Amino acid sequence: MNRRTAIAGALALTTGMALTACTSESVPQLEVTGAFMPQPxxxxxxxxxxxxxxxxxxxxxxxxxxxxxxxxxxxxxxxxTMRMVTSFEVPAGGALDLERGGNHIMFTDLKKRPRQGETVSVELHFEKAEPITVDIPVKETTYSPKKQ
Structure with a gap:
């Protein structure tokens, strides 16, 4: 009886470890910086x-x-040429750069026009990571940050 219990326990432990290994994919570590919106x-x-x-x-x-x-x-x-897409990759150990003249977030049919000095709150939704809320500062219409 003890031998059966020991074998059953070993099988349960092995199965649990195998399942943990299959589902223990690490989570992306995301951070948002440099947000801005030119005044519309x-x-x-x-x-x-x-x-x-x-x-x-x-x-x-x-x-x-x-x-x-x-x-x-x-x-x-x-x-x-600009076109709507369903998603953008955020590579491991890398970054997704949404910048003037390139990939970006597009707002149409604004409910109000935000003015320079205000902020616009957005929520970014990801495939794996939890949503991230960002307060985007509204800058002058011609604003273009310096690349470092």
């Missing part, structure tokens, strides 16, 4: 920011929501 001049606006991933697991930005607009999407720019 129409009922459309763009948002820019950097999502750094210091983790060892790739993630994807899948959507953005905001009370500023019911129509917020993510766009890529290739060959000076």
């Amino acid at each position: 001049v129409s009922d459309m606006a763009a948002g820019f920011l950097l999502v750094k991933n210091s983790g060892d697991t790739t993630d994807r930005l899948t959507s953005v929501t905001s009370s500023l607009s019911d129509n917020v999407s993510i766009h890529e720019t290739k060959d000076r």
Whole structure:
């Protein structure tokens, strides 16, 4: 009887360890910096920011929501042509750079036009990581940060 109990215990422990190994994928470590929105001049606006991933697991930005607009999407720019996409990769140990002239967040049908000095709250949604809320400062219309 003791031998059966010992064998059953060893099997349970081995199975538990195997299941843990299968499901213990590490979580992306995301941080958002450098966010800004040029003051909009129409009922459309763009948002820019950097999502750094210091983790060892790739993630994807899948959507953005905001009370500023019911129509917020993510766009890529290739060959000076902009198009909506369903997600952007945030590589492990790398970053997703949403910048002027490139990939960005697009707000259409604004409920109000934010002014320079105000902030716009957005929530970034990811495939794996929890959502991140960011207060994006509104800058002058021509604002373009210096690259370091």
